[in-house]
């Protein structure tokens with residue numbers, strides 16, 4: 667298993683927000699974490715990474731920090747870039763956990779590959795802070811790719827991206843999973859999650875309400891219980907389009 671969570675519970679400001687979540691993720695899985703605002707998706711990812719206090723166990727949080735940074739990459743919900751660094755230097759930060767720290771030949775190769783994969787060659791020398799929001803997002807994904815870990819944990823990676831970039835990002839994550847990596851990403855667009863993820867986990871009120879293939883997780887009853895919505899499904903050659911009505 668690449669990630670195993672057992673009885674994971676989180677309390678924030680004395681309010682329980684995650685209740686004994688059990689989850690095991692293997693290699694090659696692209697798991698979409700879905701659920702309403704406040705369901706606990708970010709809290710689950712942060713606790714799994716050991717970034718916030720929790721009870722229960724997370725195989726990832728249990729690792730020493732240096733090993734953890736070589737096992738999992740985290741793309742947080744806030745896309746803040748704190749310093750006016752070039753795109754190239756920003757992406758190089760992904761190599762910090764590795765022995766060369768960004769300067770070895772292997773590091774250079776990983777940085778170049780990540781920049782190329784995200785189509786950022788033309789932006790390489792530009793100050794990351796002067797890119798558009800969507801371009802900055804691509805640069806941050808490139809940094810995550812440069813970290814080159816078996817697992818990627820991404821909090822709302824397609825938020826704020828235009829439709830073409832959303833598809834490109836999800837295709838990339840699907841490809842990473844097909845290469846044998848594990849991706850856990852929170853996604854609000856149910857149709858896109860259904861089309862691209864190999865498995866969905868529906869979180870509601872801090873509980874896992876459903877876990878499995880999209881067909882099973884996106885049933886009418888579960889969606890009504892979790893989101894209070896009904897949906898209309900339109901089958902397309904690329905997979906289902908799911909419209910809340």
Ligand SMILES: Nc1ncnc2c1ncn2[C@@H]1O[C@H](COP(=O)(O)OP(=O)(O)OP(=O)(O)O)[C@@H](O)[C@H]1O
Pocket residue numbers: 678679683701702703704705706707708709710
């Ligand atoms: N830093 C914090 N301090 C206190 N409470 C928090 C904090 N962050 C989140 N919470 C609370 O924890 C609960 C779960 O929030 P969380 O951000 O994990 O949900 P989410 O499913 O990721 O939501 P969204 O879809 O809106 O991003 C919410 O009730 C939220 O108000």
